[in-house]
Amino acid sequence: MTILRQPTRAGVRDAAAKVAAVVPATPLFVVDIQGVAVAFKAECLQPMGAFKLRGAWHRLTAIEPDLRSKGVVAFSSGNHAQGVAWAARRLQMPATIVMPADAPKAKREGTLALGAEVVSYDRKTESRETIAARLAEARGAVLVPSFDDPWVIEGQGSAGIEAAAQMAAAGLGSAARVVVPCGGGGLAAGLALALPEAAVTVVEPAGWDDMRRSLEAGWIEPVGDSPPPTACDALQTMRVSGLTFDVLARRGATGVAVSEAEIRAAQRWAAERLRLVVEPGGAVALAAVLSGKVAVEPGLLVLLSGGNVDLAAYGAVLAGTD
Known part of the structure; x- marks a missing residue:
């Protein structure tokens, strides 16, 4: 078990x-x-x-160094996205963020400015969790939920x-x-x-x-x-x-x-x-x-x-x- x-x-x-x-x-x-x-x-x-920087930093620094090259995948409307992107850039890890298409422009641009890749979805018709899980599996990346971790x-x-x-x-x-x-x-x-x-x-x-x-x-x-x-x-x-x-x-x-x-x-x-x-x-x-x-x-x-x-x-x- x-x-x-x-x-x-x-x-x-x-x-x-x-x-x-x-x-x-x-x-x-x-x-x-x-x-x-x-x-x-x-x-x-x-x-x-x-505050999202806090959880992102604690989570990403817990990833074994030899696994960091595969990067991380997260889903967020903006603040967790930027927290993960900030931590990933500091640790030199690739980061992909699944964000709703209607996320605030400032948060989307902030995430991109921190070096993350952004994948858009429709929050009314698509599941961000499903999209992120599939991306993480395909890339061998670590999935970093915004709160369920x-x-x-x-x-x-x-x-x-x-x-x-x-x-x-x-x-x-x-x-x-x-x-x-x-x-x-x-x-x-x-x-x-x-x-x-x-x-x-x-x-x-x-x-x-x-x-x-x-x-x-x-x-x-x-x-x-x-x-x-x-x-x-x-x-x-x-x-x-x-x-x-x-x-x-x-x-x-x-x-x-x-x-x-x-x-x-x-x-x-x-x-x-x-x-x-x-x-x-x-x-x-x-x-x-x-x-x-x-x-x-x-x-x-x-x-x-x-x-x-x-x-x-x-x-x-x-x-x-x-």
């Missing part, structure tokens, strides 16, 4: 050491909200604009190790609750491992809140047919994985959903108060706090997970003409 590797807190700590060796810690901003100091971890300031989960959790040290240094004590954007749940699961004493709240766009519903039901619930349109391209995952769900369910994680209007308001707040560019999917956790769906309390840690925006769409959000 094959025993599948499980993500662990020890693995998260190993990943944190690996990441710290190649990129500086992302800043932690502290803002007073309702008289409470709230910590914001700015993963939007990673070199490729999102123990190394990827551990790598994303390294953000929690950093944030814990930064909160302590700022005199905020330990994180009592971490609020995190959720697509497939890789970042949320990693943070749950990294911060075992903190309550975990995942946040998703309304209509795409399958992790919330899954955690409430006790089993995995897919998004379902005809979900509503959302600006959160990074969070359009039709079904979470058993790996991420199990980690979050064991930790008693909860979830909330936010509206498109609440997300846009959060993007504007981040620009005005933090001077940060945050993409829609990266702003959902902030939206949950600002809308009152997550209570402001001491020890609150909020993840701003990405900042790769479409400039025209972002300009409309800031101007209030969206």
Whole structure:
């Protein structure tokens, strides 16, 4: 019987050491909200604009050196794509990314600029998982899922190790609750491992809140047919994985959903108060706090997970003409 590797807190700590060796810690901003100091971890300031660099680096560096020449294949709407491309270029590995044809132009161009090959697909009629698996098999490459992978989960959790040290240094004590954007749940699961004493709240766009519903039901619930349109391209995952769900369910994680209007308001707040560019999917956790769906309390840690925006769409959000 094959025993599948499980993500662990020890693995998260190993990943944190690996990441710290190649990129500086992302800043932690502290803002007073309702008289409470709230910590914001700015993963939007990673070199490729999102936390996905962490999981990609931990996963690719775990590939045996003699296998690296075959490269890697990943599927992503943009942030995981750029994270894998960034790590592959640094390790001198070929990278192929399966991206939806309607992926944001900035994310597609960013992936290409990092040296990866991009293969397009129609997200309405084709399966990115199937396409990527076939490419990986044909090329002898390693398939790197965006969240359903123990190394990827551990790598994303390294953000929690950093944030814990930064909160302590700022005199905020330990994180009592971490609020995190959720697509497939890789970042949320990693943070749950990294911060075992903190309550975990995942946040998703309304209509795409399958992790919330899954955690409430006790089993995995897919998004379902005809979900509503959302600006959160990074969070359009039709079904979470058993790996991420199990980690979050064991930790008693909860979830909330936010509206498109609440997300846009959060993007504007981040620009005005933090001077940060945050993409829609990266702003959902902030939206949950600002809308009152997550209570402001001491020890609150909020993840701003990405900042790769479409400039025209972002300009409309800031101007209030969206």
